[in-house]
Amino acid sequence: MIEKLGILADAAKYDASCASSGTTKRNSSGGKGIGSTEGMGICHAYAPDGRCISLLKILLTNHCVFDCHYCINRKSSNVRRARFTPQEVVDLTLSFYRRNYIEGLFLSSGIVKSSNHTMEQLVEVARMLREEHDFRGYIHLKTIPEADPELVHQAGLYADRVSINVELPTDAGLVRLAPDKSARQIEGAMGKVKSDIVEAKDAKKRFQHAPRFAPAGQSTQMIVGADAASDADIVGKASRLYDSFGLRRVYYSAFSPIPDASAVLPLKRPPLIREHRLYQSDWLMRFYGYKPAEVMQATEADGNLPLDIDPKLAWALKFRERFPVDVNRAPKEALLRVPGLGVRAVQRILASRRHRTMRLDDVAKLTVSIAKVRPFIVAADWRPVLLTDRADLRALLAPRQEQLELFAA
């Protein structure tokens, strides 16, 4: 058992998602089993790679009949293989949950026998947890786009969240690196999940007892750096996915060197900082009101976001005529564009300025680093006349290179 767990958890480590938030509130009072969700998920531990552990994230099996080049479980790879029975996954989940190690389960799988067979097994785990054990914690199922839509539908009835990986940012990349997959099929499955979610929400409004369907929505994951797609391609793809399928999240996973890597892949791994910049651009779109086209404007000639500065600063440096912004008068949308001002800081500035005329000092108290903000704002006692025209502004504001995450060991 312990060996299997090692193999099947190791195989799941390339999944970027581990979130367990955003589902309906529930608890186990009045039930027979255990579990609760209270909106925000809890990270029960952090791994040495800095990522949070909130779910038991494992594969049902790492046997696979597909041969995707970037995937460690592909048919032609010679990793050690293992396979759980649904019962074993159920027992493990409950045993970990009772000890408060986890928020729930994130289950995915290599494809064994057939897509349908595999999907049936995934659904069976969720069914046992919910129906036989009255488990009320979080369940995330990674569904298999090639499976019968009816099975994917069942997954959504038991799970809080379902995800379907788009795998690669471009169709060409998919054709080259995942010969067994089809973009049409993947997007078709996403579309079906979306309409199921919408339908279930609608039914809920009309009948109180309508079954819930993936209340935490659907998400997807894209591998970054395995093909030649630029950041502009990736951001474009992500925003199309958000729009067409109402996704909660798009996760990015910097391509990791994998044992026995296929010769089709790049030898070097992309810097992790690239993945970080993509997440930052995602935040800009989700919380700061940037349009995808604006994020793309922040990229450099090669279509990639700069690595040495964050995308918000990159955008501001390109559109200097929009600055400085007056912290005492500017509307929220303009303040949100100031590099170094987060959503929280903007809220606090808006509240505080009703009570006082903000001086640079007051702003400093509400932000993490005033140095970054200063060139872009006007305050009662501050006006950065020359700074925004300075040619070396970027160099002044770029963080020292030693901070590169690659070396943060």
Place this chain on the structure above:
Amino acid sequence: MSAPFRDMRLAHTFNVTLPESDDFDFWRERARALVQCEVPPDRIAWVEPGSSGDLFSHGDRRLPVPPADAPPVRASKAFVQLAKSAICHSEPERFALLYRLLWRLQTNPRLLEDGADPDVRRLDELARTVRRDIHKMRAFVRFRLVEGEAHGEEHYVAWFEPEHHILRANAGFFTRRFANMKWSILTPRGSLHWDGQVLEEGPPADRSDAPAGDAAEDLWRKYYASIFNPARLKIGAMLKEMPRKYWKNMPEAALIPELVAGAQARESQMVAAGTLDMGERPETLAAIDKAIHACRMCPIGLLDNNAVMGEGPRDAALMIVGEQPGDQEDESGRPFVGPAGQLLDRHLERAGIDRRSAYVTNAVKHFKFVQRGKRRLHQSPTAKEIDICRWWMEGELAIVQPKLVLAMGASAARGMLGKTVSISKARGAPMPLEDGSELWVTAHPSYLLRLDGPAREEQARLFDADLAAVKERLEELAG
């Protein structure tokens, strides 16, 4: 309000002792009355249970009774919410801070919106810290299973050390989540017991009251060790969210040092598998040369650089080890051709050592740098990188088998010894190596380049003395 009442108020200080450290309702009731009696903040000492509260030990314990026509006390919802959290903080000043804010709210009802006000900021900070502690308790409590007397009776017990008075505030979470389980949470500040129906509070506990282990922990540790991606070690990010103070009660945390240490190896396995067989060391210098160009065992190999192999006679009696190639070495593919190399050549010549008779190499085979505009600035390798790269230098040592190794600088010495030594202490005398040869340590010539004036002269003299001693020793060994 009548004049005599006001006089009495000015003459008095009050001493309010709280029954429990986190008793918000008690505090609210007293604070309300005190505000209505217009007792200013500096006249009240709020005393935590169990502490002496010697701030005004003569303070009156009987509190004034508010006049019947006193105006109601105003407090925004936001304040009440923040105060409920902040009161759980272990900071003794919290009651006074809350009172001061409540006092100020009477004349400025929108005070809390002013994020730049010091009291408001402090309140925010206390509340935030408490919320974080509450959250960390929900995350890091680890239950252990105790089998009861009756067969099948299961009781889960956890030991936790919260930093603030949050146990009571957190009870609801655990009863909602583990409603159908019997459990106890023991802490040094008190304990909670849930039998599936009723929650009871108990006295402070001792760590030894809690079970020491649980059969599921091995599985959990296995999971913890397997789920992270060793190619992306980010220890800082981990520590930020899971500070060391929590580690001692988390069974998986004991693995961390080992996992971190092993991560490079695991990563290098991941990277090297398929391109390089790490099991066997190349047996010729040419094979090492080829292998280091493909090496990605440490992050330096992922930079845009070339590897630089050592050079010199295969049977040299003297091996000279530097730190790592620099910009010019990287470009030319040869060791010690840049400014430091030229300086080394001059000193070697002065000592009468023929560079061409020595095997010259570096502890680290790739150039580590940061890009600044067009320039690539040298960066020192970390101890871990040196230790990884030793694999290659050991290969060179095994083939060349020098009688004497001269390590220049701390990095080179670390490469040879696997531990860090102080150059000033280690220089001037030989250290025996396992294979029977000996190691001499001196400064790195680039160190001399960074000095000027008398300091440089002094170091140059020491460097010459080291080289002279090496020369002498080489002759002895040859003799």
